[in-house]
Amino acid sequence: MGHSAEKEARKRAKKEKKRQQKLNRVDPREAFKHFFEVLTICITKHPWKVAIIAFLFNGLLGLGMLNLPASKLLNNDIEDLYVPKGGPTERTANELLKLFPDKSGYDFYPHQNVKQPLFGEVMIWRHNIHNLINGTLYDEIKHIVEFVKNISTFTTNGGYAKYPDVCARRNGECVVQGEEIVDQIENNSDGSIPLSNLINRDGDNYETSLSNLADYTIENETLTSAKYLKIRFHLRQDSETMLKDSKLWRDHFVTYMKKYISKQYPKSLHLTFSHSGAFYEELGNDTFMDIPYFSFVFTVFLTYLGIVMAGGNIISKRVHIGRIGIIVTPVSVLGAWGLLMGCGVEFTNTIGVIPLFIQCHQIINALITLSNLSDVNDVKDAHQRVAYAVKNSATSITLTTLCHVIPFAIGIASNYYVTKLVCIYFVVTMLFNYFNHFVFFTACLALHEHRIDAELHFCCWTKLTPREQLVDEGRNCCVICCCSGKRPETREDTESGPERYSRILMSRFFLTTPMKVFSILSFLVYLVFVIWGLTLYDIDSVQISKVLPRSYFSNWNTYWTREFKNETIIQFVAIHPHGYTQNRTIVRDFEKLIKTKSYMKSDSFHSWFETYSSTEYKNLTTEKAFLSSVEKKFIPNNHVFKYDLVVDEIRPRVIASRFYMKTNHVPSTKAMIQIKKDLKKMIKDMNEYAEDVDEMNEDNGVVSDSPFTWQVEDGKYFFAHSPDFLATDWYMLPLWEILKIAAIQFALLFCLSLILNPSLGMAIQLPFCYFSMVGGIFGISHFFGVYLPRCP
Template structure:
């Protein structure tokens, strides 16, 4: 009994705080509404500083990891020699390149002079393509032994053609050159390459100075434009460059904008439809739209303050509006339910205060738990997870603030309209439904008439009343209770079984759309050219100082 008394006292004390706040907002709704909207809009101005980060390695690898520290150390010791003695495995950064994969349209063997000539024609077009600054690939290529390094270029040499005519192409090595990364879907007999249905060229680029890095990236962009124009009657050509994945992830954001707009439109329609009532006085559909608007303002404020603080936008943050919209709509219906339960014989400020007493604690607890969860996530060592949690947690906070300011003010303004007997759309005085409108047509009564609410159910729409009237009746019966318990047990069992089959994977095809040029390229590349990662070892020699009473001896190890 003592614990129950303590709980009741705490609940009453907290409820009284919310009630007093609700009375304040109900007394000055327009001031609270204007301040809330202006605050969110001013915070939203911070979006002019919005920056994005699309580097997959930076976004999805731990910050300040040992690998990144070791890379910095090695970078300071070994320079970049891509302009004089290029070897891809000696680079400390991701290589800059443009890559092309050839397949015949009828899946035929590419090791014929006709196909080699066709591929060589496309290669020459890429090689000779000139940038706007007058530079072509030969001026930007990675160099070894004074020659541009193009992986797969061996196919176009006279020596290779001679080996082809003699049917003497050894595999996987031709002399001292490995061709495993050049040919795919191969047939080999006794160490001799008989056929290859896939062939890959990699145009390596210089990156030994910032100027060459900038020009090489310009070449990559122009490379895409060139490849989009190339057509072949006999070959299928897939292509990509070193930044293709990053660019495609950024491009997906524009596609998300369309879905975000569609989602918010559907939510506005849904909230309107749920709250609509065929009575021009007690119709609450505008409150449904106000709830969606409160969520939008919260998202705007979160993006603005996050951008102003220098938090970079990463692709996963594009999911945030969908999540916040669901949270906001839940808060909206909780507050509207509290309003419906507020006594009708009270003044408007008192009814708003009672709404906050009933529902304020609920939305506060749910918002605090969400903010706490995302706050913990913001401590992640992964930039993508950290920035997502920062933006989402901030959005939850501002969404909550908007609902206890903007939306509560909208409730108070709507209640003033009802008390003054005004139309929900036109705000003009309406004709009482039970007197003058009693003999009018149903359409005129729906569009022009109104009824003063006399009980709780009068304020709820049909869809708002269904859960309490219908679902509660089913849930209270034993057969349905048993069915719910069995259903939950089945759901829990399937969830546990699914968790046991959880596996970790990083498939780049899942990060881009199916119609992307990069999707076509990476699908073929992963199928026929398995990735091989060289492992480098760097040994350091440390200077040790050994002291004894007689002398100081220096030794190295």
């Protein structure tokens, strides 16, 4: 028995030891709450000082916003913001520009564009959509052309420029596609133009005049009718200064054309217009429309809190402290944006919608804190009441803040500059909001509770007379109502009618079995609509994006997509490390292979060599003889091909050349992607073949000492390039970036649910609700005509 008693004593001692260890173990959650409790007690002892210092701290940082105009931090260059950098098309363009520099300042041909083209465009048709080729319309059409040419802008150096000062030029004249058709309309009485008259003034430049017409008819080599005419005004971009000036002119083009249409609309013509960056500009204008709603929503929030927190008597009213909870966000915006602008971080108009999101978050923070405060109305000490409210709301507020900050912090690495800027401003503003909530708002909360203990008026902060004394003095009911009250002792003493009735409705109506069944059925119906919307959610090209349906771009786009074909010009570049004559056979095979592709327009092949081969001075005996015939005879007679050949000046020979071919109509970005994929595979096969041939040449003693041999380091002997490929580089990237942020938030919710409430059911339910909400944004938005472009 003694042995059993001793064994039992050891067990009890072991259990007691474990119990003590458990008691001594620090619970991280309790330690976290204790930190905020201590912080709150310190703040409540000096509330005026803390509130004033916190406000001044944000206000002084806000002075950094003066750096916005001083350092020109405002960036609304939509193409810079919305077009990702470093894609395959951009890299290829940068390589090709070293061989074929931009000549838009003096020798511009539209089909030779390596960079994205820069232009303004006007589309014209008659009211009755009859034949536009009519001499009676010439004056009106010519007036439109001259009006555009006279549009002026201020330049980056403070000067003044009209279209001829920033236009893309050739032979000393501005390149305006479609103007030669306008010239033919003059004195035209029979409504027809011989096709021979539509040859451009500098000869064959590949972009035929017919590409500027739509719904036209040709009979016996004569243009007999045309219903739509587009006139494209090309702009220079051969230097950074000219690029900026051209974009400034392009912006004024929109402004002046809107005025022209509203005040001087042609009598017999319909007119619409656009420019090369119109789609991106309209994306930016979308955000301009959203920003003014912030002030409206801010007012609604203040009104809402004024109604919800209107409960209690003249002492216990919480309406002002609720409004202070809203003011935390503007104070945070002032400090955060001032800090960022002071550090030189650029600002764009899209950032203007951030306060709206943070304001919604802050309302929840304020309501959580005030709800916890209402639970301790019976506690006499104001310090303890505030400490209880803050420490019990700290965990939920911190976790919701993390769920926003962490995904957006990862979003700073986005490929889109606008997303990068938005994420930087969002994260910093959210952190400032978190700081100000627990410092500035807590200090104001302490002042509010000190006022209650001192029985001061909620608005005037004057000492109130006890209700009994006013009754004894025979005062009327209005004086008694407005000038007396008592400190709250229960939760009901501070609740307003909406709060009280909503709780009653929740317990007696919404939580009943029939309502639970109704909620489940409603959620199932919601899921059906979401899934249905997701199956229909498809946007394939920037050209069919629903951007501002009443905008100038949307109007132009409606007619352009309906009447004109989207034919893409593709440049095919060949590198000749040992001269053109050494690998012309490979190049000819390459050209034949391209012509076999079904998506290429068979009659659009445009090659300098094809023209050269038909001349009498063709000479391919040696590279020297070939180059001599090209430079002395071919180029002087065919100036359009001058920049399709690159000559090595150190060792005279042609080391690069290019030719062109159009695609058939490309209806969507998906179709463009398929073309690009097929060309990429073909280029890869040709490069491997050319590399094998080059190795054979080197084995036979043919060695290149050209400085341009860097072009073939990675087996790059052939390139296929078009500025239109840019839309395919980042196809669906915006969607993937949003899904990445949503996935991070989903994972955070799951992990935090397990930490705070170790229940697998709750850990699954909360992320599932979030998933259904995000899915609903995409699914339901389809039925409202709201889309997310899947390309930049």
